[in-house]
Amino acid sequence: MSDPATVPKELESIADFIRWAASRFAAAGVHFGHGTDNAIDEAAALVLHALHLPPDLHDAYFPCRLTADEKAAIAARVRRRVEERLPLAYITHEGWFLGLPFYVDERVLVPRSPVAELIETGFEPWLDPEAVERVADIGTGSGCIAIGCALAFPGAEVDALDLSEDALAVARINVDRHGVDDRVRPLRSDLLAGVSGDRRYDLIVANPPYVDAEAMADLPEEYRHEPRTGLAGGEDGLDFVHPLLRQAAERLTEHGILVCEVGHSWPAMEAAYPDLALTWLEFERGGEGVFLVEAAELQRRFAVHD
Template identity: 65%
Template sequence: MDALQQLPEELLTLRDWIRWSASRFNQAGLVFGHGTDNALDEAAALALHTLHLPLDLHPQYWEARLTRPEAEALFARVRRRIEERLPLSYLIHEAWFCGLSFYVDERVLVPRSPIAELIEQGFQPWLDPQRVERVLDIGTGSACIAIACAHAFPQAEVDAVDISADALEVARINVERHGLQAQVQLHQGDIYQGLPAERRYDLIVSNPPYVDAEDMAVLAEEFRREPELGLASGDDGLDCARRILAGAAERLTEHGVLVLEVGNSMPALEAAYPRLAFTWLEFERGGDGVCVLSAEQLRSLPSL
């Protein structure tokens, strides 16, 4: 792309740079979905972060001119976004979830689960927030869900488990950034492995790998930059979900609940478990494929 060969000297203001960047993103056919869903929002977020400015910047500053070093830094990031198809969050090493900032890199998925809305609501009406004493986050990745739950339930102990040692290094960065070392405990293990055997939870929440083989084969390049371990889950997308369901009853307290995200694998999950009355949730900010199951429901299925 000729426009990316040299710094465009005619671009002066922040508004100029955002418009130009968005045009280049659209021209290159970029795919969004890692914090923004369109080229203009992506360009604005990239520019503001590069210039160390807040996302709610007052409109009067859109006409401010960039210095030469600022323009060069932003130009370099625009080029990387296009040429490497790197998701925005990997370029700026930041993602937002439940109103909280998280460090991210290519060792973890970019946080974007609709479960954020449930956390903000304290998982009501399925739980009494004041009675939640233990939470388990399975497949924690960056620990965004675990940390957000720790904020939502300050009285609760939160366990976060992941099979990936690399992911847990990122999770540890975030736990320390949020000062939650005493409340959030990280464990390396596969699903329930690595957790204290006697421990029971009022809430088990998981956004595990759930992309089926067919969808994995056609993923956009931006999504292929994320770790496959956090996405792929067998032919039907349920390899992890089955194992989470199989062990959940033994790990939940009497009135505990499981919140499980399976995205596009929702029809496959219903077909695999016809005796389970799944409660599928709706979200104001979009997203689907998240269900809630009670301990009682799970215990009624001995075949699990």
């Protein structure tokens, strides 16, 4: 492949550079999945960010010609994407979730959970958004789910929990950025073990490490830039889910729910808990392996009594 930073002199416009970058990505066989799923969308995101332009730029601007410095900036980013196989969000330090920008770097996973669709609907019909007072986001990473929940439930307190101090540092950046520091509390915790006293939640959202050992061994190079501790879930992907279920049973309010993402480990989840009433959620924009379970069901299964 030719040098991805060598820009043909014929390229002049925004559209030219989107097409050129997409061709470089396709030729190099880069892997997508950190916000886009194809070369053209990835190229558009890279070019527009490099030009400090909004991601929804009207196509009337696409014929606009670029300066030499702008061309060089795009070429440098294309080189990194191709040669280092960095996810684009680590190059731009920006990931998108719920239509909002979040600061990200290699201390956290790139935001991409289908749980965004549930946040948009306030987790109805399983919850009354007006009645939600406390939320826990387990494995908060960048804080995108915790912040999304704070915006969806303006009367709620949200605990953004993570075992990684590095991840919590990133979450704090985003909590401040989105102006929810009065209601979102980043807290170091191993699942729910670090929550003090008898604090209970109407909603627990969990995105624990759930990639099984076989899938970890086959990860595309882009995913290997993400923190391994945020991905690896043990032999069957459920190492963190087993203790979480017991902890959630003790921490949910009477009508609370646990929503947990286990991705491709969902068959292992069903096999491990055939007697647990799980609702597997469907998403209009794609995604799988997210289950919902009610407090009463968890408490029945794990014999929790007030």
